[in-house]
Amino acid sequence: MKRTSLAGDSCPVARALDVFGDWWSLLIIRDASLGRRRFGEFQASLGLAKNILTTRLRALVERGILKTVPASDGSAYQEYVLTPKGHGIFPILVALRQWTEEFDEHPDEIATIMVDRDKGKPVKKLALLSQDGRVLGAADTTLKLRPARKASRRASA
Amino acid sequence: MKRTSLAGDSCPVARALDVFGDWWSLLIIRDASLGRRRFGEFQASLGLAKNILTTRLRALVERGILKTVPASDGSAYQEYVLTPKGHGIFPILVALRQWTEEFDEHPDEIATIMVDRDKGKPVKKLALLSQDGRVLGAADTTLKLRPARKASRRASA
DNA sequence: CAACGAAGTTTAATAATGCAACCAATTGGA
DNA sequence: TCCAATTGGTTGCATTATTAAACTTCGTTG
Numbered sequence: 317m318k319r320t321s322l323a324g325d326s327c328p329v330a331r332a333l334d335v336f337g338d339w340w341s342l343l344i345i346r347d348a349s350l351g352r353r354r355f356g357e358f359q360a361s362l363g364l365a366k367n368i369l370t371t372r373l374r375a376l377v378e379r380g381i382l383k384t385v386p387a388s389d390g391s392a393y394q395e396y397v398l399t400p401k402g403h404g405i406f407p408i409l410v411a412l413r414q415w416t417e418e419f420d421e422h423p424d425e426i427a428t429i430m431v432d433r434d435k436g437k438p439v440k441k442l443a444l445l446s447q448d449g450r451v452l453g454a455a456d457t458t459l460k461l462r463p464a465r466k467a468s469r470r471a472s473a
Numbered sequence: 474m475k476r477t478s479l480a481g482d483s484c485p486v487a488r489a490l491d492v493f494g495d496w497w498s499l500l501i502i503r504d505a506s507l508g509r510r511r512f513g514e515f516q517a518s519l520g521l522a523k524n525i526l527t528t529r530l531r532a533l534v535e536r537g538i539l540k541t542v543p544a545s546d547g548s549a550y551q552e553y554v555l556t557p558k559g560h561g562i563f564p565i566l567v568a569l570r571q572w573t574e575e576f577d578e579h580p581d582e583i584a585t586i587m588v589d590r591d592k593g594k595p596v597k598k599l600a601l602l603s604q605d606g607r608v609l610g611a612a613d614t615t616l617k618l619r620p621a622r623k624a625s626r627r628a629s630a
Numbered sequence: 631c632a633a634c635g636a637a638g639t640t641t642a643a644t645a646a647t648g649c650a651a652c653c654a655a656t657t658g659g660a
Numbered sequence: 661t662c663c664a665a666t667t668g669g670t671t672g673c674a675t676t677a678t679t680a681a682a683c684t685t686c687g688t689t690g
Contacts, residue, residue: 318644318645318678318679319496319645319646319677319678319679320520320521320678320679322500324582326582326583326584326585327500327503327583327584327585328569328570328571328573328574328577328583328585329499329500329503329566329569329570329573330500330503331573331577331582331583332569332570332572332573333496333499333500333569337496337499338496338646339476339490339494339495339647342486342490342494343479343484343486343487343490346484346486346487349611350616354667354668355667355668355669356666356667356668359668363477364477364647364648365647365648365649365650366668366669366670367647367648367649367669367670367671368646368647368648369668369669370668370669370670371646371647391656391657391667392655392656392657393655393656393657393667393668394668401576403611404572404575404576405572406610406611407568407571407572407599407601408565408568408569408572409486410568410601411564411565411567411568411599412485412486412489412490412565413485413486413489414485414564415489415561415562415564415565416485416486416488416489417485418561419558419561420485420488425481425483425488426483426484426485426488426619427483427484427618427619428483428484428485428616428617428618428619429616429617429618429619429620430614430615430616430617431614431615431616431617432603432604432607432609432613432614432615433612433613433614433615434603434607434613435603435604435605436615436617437603437604437605438604439601439602439603439604439609439614440601440602440603440604442564442568442599442600442601443599443600443602444564444567444596444597444599445596445597445600446589446591446592446594446596446597447589447592447594447595447596447597448592448594450589450591452589452596453563454506454560454563455590456589456590456591457587457588457589457590457596458587458588458589458590458593459507459585459586459587459588460585460586460587460588460593461584461585461586462583462584462585462586463586476646476647476648476676476677477647477648496678511636511637512636512637512638513635513636513637516637521678521679522678522679522680522681523637523638523639523680524638524639524640524678524679524680525677525678525679526637526638527637527638527639528677548636548687548688549686549687549688550636550637550687551637
């Protein structure tokens with residue numbers, strides 16, 4: 317079976333999914349972005365098996381999403397915190413959240429809303445803008461082949 | 474495996490992942506948003522096993538992301554197209570794409586860039602704004618308990 | 631109407647997941 | 661200081677998912 321790896325794919329969506337596209341990683345990242353850091357915190361919050369959590373944490377560290385830091389409350393245990401690369405996933409979490417807010421069949425089951433810390437008011441929907449400031453929908457965009465950057469650096473197809 | 478269902482979770486991120494958080498669904502949705510509609514197109518593009526594709530397509534139809542339409546080129550086969558709920562996933566695809574563009578170790582392997590159809594220029598990064606127009610980062614946001622919905626007042630925007 | 635292709639289904643092997651039990655090091659407490 | 665509980669795992673085993681490939685069932689084509 318050997319779950320097909322998407323790592324070599326040329327599509328950036330696939331490449332992202334290859335890094336954190338499994339069943340648990342994004343939830344771990346969500347928890348981390350909410351300030352959870354300890355193995356036990358993740359395990360209690362997510363309710364996943366500990367061996368799976370071990371595997372996932374290791375993979376996320378390996379891929380540069382999380383890093384382990386020695387302590388924080390003085391104990392000899394280690395903690396898992398987001399790297400900048402991990403913090404960069406935040407917009408994806410927001411997009412997922414907003415999709416549920418808009419399309420879920422049971423919005424009454426959603427417990428939380430995202431607000432800006434200053435005013436406490438709900439944030440606006442993520443907006444995709446053109447360089448001249450127009451709001452773009454899916455139909456207003458296209459994909460173009462990435463212009464070749466440096467010299468000849470043709471990896472695989 | 475019995476992949477634990479996230480359907481009943483109160484976190485909107487988990488609820489979204491429950492719908493299309495598996496290994497293939499988002500790629501199928503990506504393909505659909507690029508205009509692919511036929512079983513064979515998806516299979517050829519994604520290179521996944523046909524039985525898996527069958528399962529995934531069925532699940533996505535069941536969950537209201539895709540719908541089957543009778544034809545389009547006159548043949549008696551059916552096609553799979555995005556519903557509005559499915560089109561709503563577009564920002565998530567954009568967010569995934571932009572994360573890879575920013576953080577991938579091998580950006581030279583990314584084949585395409587997203588441009589606005591009018592000008593052909595790259596789109597800007599998704600921006601999260603407060604209601605008064607400030608750009609918000611993860612640290613500028615918090616989660617609040619969703620206010621209980623009043624029956625008489627109108628639903629929130 | 632025979633052959634071909636599209637769209638699945640079935641089957642069997644293999645890999646990922648979940649659960650529970652186990653274990654070593656750390657910590658807290660008496 | 662010594663012991664018990666907690667933390668952070670590891671190990672086995674049963675269960676479920678994924679995969680590739682062979683097989684089926686149509687519709688389409690020559």
